Amino acid sequence: MKRDQGLFDRSSRVRRRDGLQRHQLLQVRGRSVTWLVPLVTLVVIVVVDFNTTGEFRIVSWCVFVAAIAAALCGVWTTALFAVLALVTYVGADAAWPYQYRAGPADFVLVLVGGVLSVLAADVRVRSERRMLHMRHIAETTRRTVLRPLPPGWGGLDHAAVYLAADADARMGGDFYDIQPGPHGTRVLLGDVQGKGLGAVEAAAALLGTFREAAYHEPDLTTVAARLETRMRRHRLHTVALGRDDGDRFATAVLIGFPQEERDVVDVVGFGHEPPLAVGPAGVRPLPHGDGLPLGLGDLAAGLGDPAAEGPPPVRRAFLAPDETLLLVTDGVTEARDRAGAFYPLADDLTEALAHDPRTAEPARLVAHVRDRTLAHCGGRLADDTTIFAVRREGADAHEGPERGRLQS
Known part of the structure; x- marks a missing residue:
C-alpha cells in the first residue's frame, strides 16, 4: 500500500528519487555533487577576470553559472547560485577601477539571467517528476496485468x-x-x-x-x-x-x-x-x-x-x-x-x-x-x-x- 501511495505524493521521498534521476552521472560515495560544476565555473570566471587586463573583462559571464545550475541542479540550488553569481559580480566588478567596470547593463544581464534560470530549473524538475510519475504508472500497470x-x-x-x-x-x-x-x-x-x-x-x-x-x-x-x-x-x-x-x-x-x-x-x-x-x-x-x-x-x-x-x-x-x-x-x-x-x-x-x-x-x-x-x-x-x-x-x-x- 505504501508503494502505491508513493506514486502520487510529492513528499521528500519523491524529490530524492527525482534527484537520483538527475544526478546519477556525477556522484561521490553515492551523494550528488553536481553543484560542483556551477561552483567551479564561478570560481574560474572570478580568477580569470582578476588576471586579465581591464580591456578584457569576463565577470559578466557569471550569467552562465545559474544557467549551468538550472541544467543540473534543483530549483533551490539554482536560486542559490543565481544569488551567489549576482553577489560575486557586484564584488568583482567593484574591485576594478571605475573606467574598467562592466557597469549596470551587465548587472541587469546577470540578474535577469538568474531569474530565467530559476524558472527553467522549475520547469525541468516538474517535467522530470511527471516523466518519473508516468514510468511508475506504466510499471504498476504491467505488474497488474502480469501478476507475480x-x-x-x-x-x-x-x-x-x-x-x-x-x-x-x-x-x-x-x-x-x-x-x-x-x-x-x-x-x-x-x-x-x-x-x-x-x-x-x-x-x-x-x-x-x-x-x-x-x-x-x-x-x-x-x-x-x-x-x-x-x-x-x-x-x-x-x-x-x-x-x-x-x-x-x-x-x-x-x-x-x-x-x-x-x-x-x-x-x-x-x-x-x-x-x-x-x-x-x-x-x-x-x-x-x-x-x-x-x-x-x-x-x-x-x-x-x-x-x-x-x-x-x-x-x-x-x-x-x-x-x-x-x-x-x-x-x-x-x-x-x-x-x-x-x-x-x-x-x-x-x-x-x-x-x-x-x-x-x-x-x-x-x-x-x-x-x-x-x-x-x-x-x-x-x-x-x-x-x-x-x-x-x-x-x-x-x-x-x-x-x-x-x-x-
Whole structure:
C-alpha cells in the first residue's frame, strides 16, 4: 500500500528519487555533487577576470553559472547560485577601477539571467517528476496485468524477464501466465500487435479469459477457442467505442502440462514462434501447428477453407524431465546486430549447453538469453522483449495443480 501511495505524493521521498534521476552521472560515495560544476565555473570566471587586463573583462559571464545550475541542479540550488553569481559580480566588478567596470547593463544581464534560470530549473524538475510519475504508472500497470507468479506455481519451475524497447516506458502488449487447475497446468505466452494502453488492454482481456478457461476447461482445444473468441469480442468492443484498433491481433503459444502424463506437453500455436525444448542433450523446436494469430481466425472462413476453421490443432510432444521449455517474443528472434544479422537463438543455446549443461535451468536460461540478446543488438531492442522458461519440478510436481486449485 505504501508503494502505491508513493506514486502520487510529492513528499521528500519523491524529490530524492527525482534527484537520483538527475544526478546519477556525477556522484561521490553515492551523494550528488553536481553543484560542483556551477561552483567551479564561478570560481574560474572570478580568477580569470582578476588576471586579465581591464580591456578584457569576463565577470559578466557569471550569467552562465545559474544557467549551468538550472541544467543540473534543483530549483533551490539554482536560486542559490543565481544569488551567489549576482553577489560575486557586484564584488568583482567593484574591485576594478571605475573606467574598467562592466557597469549596470551587465548587472541587469546577470540578474535577469538568474531569474530565467530559476524558472527553467522549475520547469525541468516538474517535467522530470511527471516523466518519473508516468514510468511508475506504466510499471504498476504491467505488474497488474502480469501478476507475480509464486515459486513452483502449478508444479512448474519458472523464470521470466521483460525488457521494454522504449526507455521512456511506452508499454507493449507482451503477456505470459501460468494457470494450475484440476486438468493440469496451462501456460500462455503472447504478444499483442502494437503498443500503448490499447495493447495492454487487449493483453489483460486475453489473460483474464485464459485464467478462467485454463482452470475450468478439461480440453485444451476449448481453451484455445475461448481465447480466439475473446480477442474478437475485444475488437468489436473497441470498434463500438469508436477507436481505430479494430484490426488488432495477438500471436501466442498455449501449452498444457497434463496432470496424468509427466513426459509430454500439449502445444497450440497462434502464429507465434515455436517453443524450444532446451536440455543437456541440445535444443529442439516443438511442433505447434500453423494456426493464425488470435483475432484473425475469421480469415480462414472468409477464404473458404473449412479445414482451417476453428482453433488450431493441439500438438502433443515428448518432454524429458531435464528439458526446459523456452518461450520468447519477437524482441529476441528479431534482434539484429550492426550488420543486420538476426540473433541465432538456437545455435547460441546449443553452444552454451555444450560448455555448461546447467544453462538449461530456467533461471540460468532466461539470464543467458537476456544477456546474449542485449549483447547481440548492442542494447538497442527493436521491440519489447519477453523471455519465459518453464519446466516441471521434481518429485513433488504432481502436487502443483492441487495446490493451485486451492489458491485460485
